Amino acid sequence: MAAQTAVQDRQGGGGVREREIAVEQQHLDRVYRRLEEKIHEAEFLMSDAAKKGHVGTPGALAERDAQVFRAGVHLNRLNNEFEDFLFGRIDLLRGKDGKKGADGAFTSIDPADDAIRDDATADIAETLHIGRIGVLDTDYAPLVIDWRAPAAAPFYRSTPVAPGRVVRRRVIRSKGRRVLGVEDDLLRPELTTGLPVVGDGALMAALGQARTHSMRDIVSSIQAEQDLVIRAPAASVTEVTGGPGTGKTAVALHRAAYLLYQDRRRYSGGILCVSPTPLLVAYTEGVLPSLGEEGQVAIRAVGSLVDGVTADLYDEPATARVKGSLRMQKVLRNAARGCLDLALEGPATLRVVAFGRRVELSAGELSDLRHAVLGGTAPVNLLRPRARRLLLDALWRKTGRRFDDAELAAEERQGFDEDISTEQDFIDFLDAWWPVLEPRGVLAALADEKRLARWARRVLTPPEVRRVARSLRRDGSSAHDVALLDELEMLLGPVPRPKQREADPLDELTGLDEVTTYADRMPGGRRGRAERLDEERTEYAHVIVDEAQDLTPMQWRMVGRRGRTATWTIVGDPAQSSWSDVEEAAQARDEALGSRPRRRFTLTVNYRNPAEIAEVASTVLALAMPGMESPRAVRSTGIVPRYEVAGADLAADVRAAAARLLSEVDGTVGVVVAMNRRAQARGWLEGLGERVVALGSLEAKGLEYDATVVVSPAEIAEESPAGLRVLYVALTRATQRLTVLATALDAPDAGGVPDLLRPLA
Numbered sequence: 001m002a003a004q005t006a007v008q009d010r011q012g013g014g015g016v017r018e019r020e021i022a023v024e025q026q027h028l029d030r031v032y033r034r035l036e037e038k039i040h041e042a043e044f045l046m047s048d049a050a051k052k053g054h055v056g057t058p059g060a061l062a063e064r065d066a067q068v069f070r071a072g073v074h075l076n077r078l079n080n081e082f083e084d085f086l087f088g089r090i091d092l093l094r095g096k097d098g099k100k101g102a103d104g105a106f107t108s109i110d111p112a113d114d115a116i117r118d119d120a121t122a123d124i125a126e127t128l129h130i131g132r133i134g135v136l137d138t139d140y141a142p143l144v145i146d147w148r149a150p151a152a153a154p155f156y157r158s159t160p161v162a163p164g165r166v167v168r169r170r171v172i173r174s175k176g177r178r179v180l181g182v183e184d185d186l187l188r189p190e191l192t193t194g195l196p197v198v199g200d201g202a203l204m205a206a207l208g209q210a211r212t213h214s215m216r217d218i219v220s221s222i223q224a225e226q227d228l229v230i231r232a233p234a235a236s237v238t239e240v241t242g243g244p245g246t247g248k249t250a251v252a253l254h255r256a257a258y259l260l261y262q263d264r265r266r267y268s269g270g271i272l273c274v275s276p277t278p279l280l281v282a283y284t285e286g287v288l289p290s291l292g293e294e295g296q297v298a299i300r301a302v303g304s305l306v307d308g309v310t311a312d313l314y315d316e317p318a319t320a321r322v323k324g325s326l327r328m329q330k331v332l333r334n335a336a337r338g339c340l341d342l343a344l345e346g347p348a349t350l351r352v353v354a355f356g357r358r359v360e361l362s363a364g365e366l367s368d369l370r371h372a373v374l375g376g377t378a379p380v381n382l383l384r385p386r387a388r389r390l391l392l393d394a395l396w397r398k399t400g401r402r403f404d405d406a407e408l409a410a411e412e413r414q415g416f417d418e419d420i421s422t423e424q425d426f427i428d429f430l431d432a433w434w435p436v437l438e439p440r441g442v443l444a445a446l447a448d449e450k451r452l453a454r455w456a457r458r459v460l461t462p463p464e465v466r467r468v469a470r471s472l473r474r475d476g477s478s479a480h481d482v483a484l485l486d487e488l489e490m491l492l493g494p495v496p497r498p499k500q501r502e503a504d505p506l507d508e509l510t511g512l513d514e515v516t517t518y519a520d521r522m523p524g525g526r527r528g529r530a531e532r533l534d535e536e537r538t539e540y541a542h543v544i545v546d547e548a549q550d551l552t553p554m555q556w557r558m559v560g561r562r563g564r565t566a567t568w569t570i571v572g573d574p575a576q577s578s579w580s581d582v583e584e585a586a587q588a589r590d591e592a593l594g595s596r597p598r599r600r601f602t603l604t605v606n607y608r609n610p611a612e613i614a615e616v617a618s619t620v621l622a623l624a625m626p627g628m629e630s631p632r633a634v635r636s637t638g639i640v641p642r643y644e645v646a647g648a649d650l651a652a653d654v655r656a657a658a659a660r661l662l663s664e665v666d667g668t669v670g671v672v673v674a675m676n677r678r679a680q681a682r683g684w685l686e687g688l689g690e691r692v693v694a695l696g697s698l699e700a701k702g703l704e705y706d707a708t709v710v711v712s713p714a715e716i717a718e719e720s721p722a723g724l725r726v727l728y729v730a731l732t733r734a735t736q737r738l739t740v741l742a743t744a745l746d747a748p749d750a751g752g753v754p755d756l757l758r759p760l761a
């Protein structure tokens with residue numbers, strides 16, 4: 001009977017849909033009325049604090065500032081008129097333990113033993129609405145439960161096989177203050193509860209939507225296997241693997257929001273999310289604000305982890321391989337020390353005047369001294385004070401002064417040190433003989449092939465030396481260079497910086513700088529507190545690594561230094577790795593993570609690609625990683641990939657394919673080409689508008705489009721030793737349509753299918 005009602009209502013019979021929308025609209029109206037009251041409260045707090053004036057004891061001022069800060073943050077969150085602020089509802093049977101949690105909702109997951117009557121009828125005992133932040137009524141009853149609260153977990157976890165207390169799960173679609181639609185899943189169809197069921201399920205509705213250039217959150221349709229990862233306890237390392245489109249990136253970002261909600265104090269140390277490319281950062285950075293989280297999470301491209309440098313170049317695969325390998329540690333260590341010698345083009349000897357006579361250290365003596373100082377492993381810049389001391393010791397010995405009285409000797413020596421070390425000649429000599437080295441200077445020195453060959457003796461082969469030196473002569477940096485700079489920063493130690501402007505002592509007394517005023521005093525004007533903290537921070541409480549399969553060993557070292565005491569979430573897919581030496585990268589990952597225990601999760605369902613596209617990708621996967629399983633595509637659209645063969649004018653053919661796809665989809669189109677055709681391809685698409693973009697194969701990582709054109713699979717595959725895996729990435733970017741454009745290199749068959757995409761016999 002209930003099943004019958006459900007079928008009828010799914011077909012929209014009897015105006016049930018409109019009635020149910022009206023029911024949810026009523027609830028949403030109540031929520032907004034309550035939110036308005038909260039906004040007034042927060043505004044009152046702000047103005048009350050302001051009225052407390054500008055004078056008072058330091059304690060009172062600090063209290064006032066903290067109050068303003070808290071109220072401001074709160075107001076900001078409330079004022080954000082989220083698209084679907086309220087997005088879910090669950091109707092629950094009576095629970096087992098009858099206890100209420102902090103959010104006002106009952107805690108038990110399982111139904112009470114007598115919640116279902118013998119005739120399979122049951123009553124709905126509790127209805128919870130789930131939203132982006134929690135809202136309590138004036139009497140502390142929950143109007144909306146925060147999606148991250150324990151009571152919201154059944155919304156994501158319940159399945160028809162293990163429904164727990166959930167009878168019906170409803171996803172509510174709204175815009176601003178208006179409810180637009182509802183989509184229900186009936187989790188206990190065997191029961192008669194009188195609940196109407198509307199719609200075709202929320203997940204399919206979400207997956208079919210057109211894509212934009214920004215990723216959407218999935219908060220209203222997180223699936224059970226994803227929810228397990230999002231809410232996994234933050235102990236040590238959480239490792240997630242899964243094929244393309246299984247939601248790894250989405251899950252990682254939702255997990256960041258969950259961790260902050262769950263233990264805000266602990267994660268005030270910041271969460272770092274490392275992404276492979278700036279394009280993926282731009283694509284994903286709107287997700288956390290849409291979940292109500294801003295400020296504590298820094299999403300950075302791996303090439304932007306060192307302040308002041310942004311990677312804007314790509315290295316050829318063979319060069320990347322060398323620069324990313326652990327062998328570079330040795331080369332950089334030699335370079336850090338070797339650069340001291342480079343500076344010695346100035347005076348070869350040191351001459352000073354002491355006690356009326358000249359005292360001199362010869363080139364040989366200076367060289368011995370340098371060796372003695374460099375004997376330690378300390379960073380080179382930190383050895384400078386020791387070098388200075390040894391120079392003074394050696395000069396003092398040369399003066400031949402002897403004293404019987406120890407006190408007198410100490411006094412004389414102190415005077416000597418002060419005199420000599422303030423002498424301009426000595427200062428100039430020290431600056432030339434033991435200069436403060438900056439990572440960029442040392443890296444630039446490696447661009448000289450002869451020098452690099454010396455520092456890389458028995459570590460790199462001559463062709464490798466040539467490649468690396470040549471790549472460093474370019475103007476700009478690659479993501480591999482950034483890891484080298486970071487390594488050098490560690491080997492060299494901090495560069496002493498000129499002192500910052502003194503803080504206003506009164507501000508320090510009142511704690512005012514913690515709240516707002518510090519930003520005003522910063523050079524360059526007013527900046528957000530979060531932005532400032534982000535820049536200053538070099539270690540984080542939690543580190544998330546997206547597309548972890550692509551980090552080179554040197555990059556793992558760089559990321560590892562940012563999370564020495566952190567907990568970690570690492571998501572990736574070995575089948576999508578563009579790094580050729582998978583084992584070396586795994587070893588570096590192990591080093592970065594140390595012996596911390598790991599919890600492993602696997603995601604198995606592909607939410608991005610329709611089955612028709614996933615099938616093509618799986619033929620390449622079989623070549624790239626024989627034996628590796630493809631994730632299961634969750635939907636099928638009936639639209640098969642289109643195969644075309646390019647004629648004499650590749651540009652015109654690519655342009656035509658892109659234009660056709662633009663007319664077929666509402667959202668975005670991505671044209672993926674081999675890396676060396678990137679610039680060219682941008683030109684081909686000129687004038688087609690903003691919905692279409694050209695991407696080099698490595699740039700496509702992590703992104704998705706309504707439709708894609710993959711240009712010459714063979715060219716992409718042949719571009720690097722990991723080319724087949726890169727091609728696998730390229731083929732898995734489309735949510736609706738795929739066009740493959742073959743060239744002669746692809747050896748297409750009569751149907752235009754490239755050799756690489758033909759299923760193995």
Ligand SMILES: Nc1ncnc2c1ncn2[C@@H]1O[C@H](COP(=O)(O)OP(=O)(O)OP(=O)(O)O)[C@@H](O)[C@H]1O
Nearest residue numbers: 218221222223244245246247248249250607608702
């Ligand atoms: N539970 C879900 N509900 C709705 N959409 C989802 C869900 N899970 C994933 N998606 C969507 O599927 C697409 C793929 O997700 P995501 O980019 O996180 O996958 P991925 O595993 O990181 O992929 P890749 O390895 O290819 O980079 C995104 O559009 C995402 O919004």
